[in-house]
Amino acid sequence: MKPAKSSPVQIARRGLMLVISSPSGAGKSTIARTLLETDKHIGLSVSVTTRQRRPSEVEGVHYHFKSVREFERLRDSDALLEWAEVHGNFYGTPREPVEQAMAEGRDMLFDIDWQGAQQLQEKMSADVVSIFVLPPTMTELQSRLHRRAEDSEEVIQTRLANSRAEIAHWREYDYVIINDDLNTAFDAVQSIVKAERLRRDRRHGMFDFVRELLEETPSL
Ligand SMILES: Nc1ncnc2c1ncn2[C@@H]1O[C@H](COP(=O)(O)OP(=O)(O)OP(=O)(O)O)[C@@H](O)[C@H]1O
């Protein structure tokens, strides 16, 4: 006999944590921004940082800009889910908005480095899907940092010097994409999000089915 038709899902599906990392200038923030604009079902985890605000950045939208003292206070009171020193500044993910989003089944995007990705993977591996973005060439990476024209030459050189060590972590990610043509790279990210949501929804829907299956004829 076939099991009874499954009833509506009882347990809330947890949100997806989409982590995107790359060396500076490879284009992860551009891809992330496009995803946030086109997909209303994903929100951005707004990090705290001790870095200087760039001319184009808005407090509370791109980052919460903090002094080192304020950052240390947040870190030491366990208000950060993960944190790292990157290119000489501190960055961290506020814990509370993430835990709330996950519990409510809302998907979240994290534009964080490999150290942060490792920490989230250790703490919340079941919820994390990670993508590493590579530049097509190192020359193009350098050109993009210059064309962006948001950082001093000294900062650009520091970021370029750090890029090889960052790229060395590519294998730790679930997906790796090359951001040569932006549309192609963005399509790949959209496909990943779609597939991962489908996988989670299907697995989640199985909870009720399996429960009913096992309850169907208890004597068997
Ligand atoms: N596929 C692409 N082709 C050409 N330019 C690109 C492409 N993707 C992004 N860019 C440009 O490259 C520059 C760097 O991109 P972006 O700021 O997104 O990099 P990032 O990886 O987020 O860097 P960071 O880690 O420093 O924040 C920007 O000026 C952006 O417009």
Ligand SMILES: Nc1nc2c(ncn2[C@@H]2O[C@H](COP(=O)(O)O)[C@@H](O)[C@H]2O)c(=O)[nH]1
């Ligand atoms: N571990 C974390 N890394 C973060 C976080 N927020 C941003 N970042 C990463 O820092 C570098 C530099 O960013 P930029 O905005 O100064 O160019 C980049 O790799 C970001 O992904 C965070 O909360 N935690």
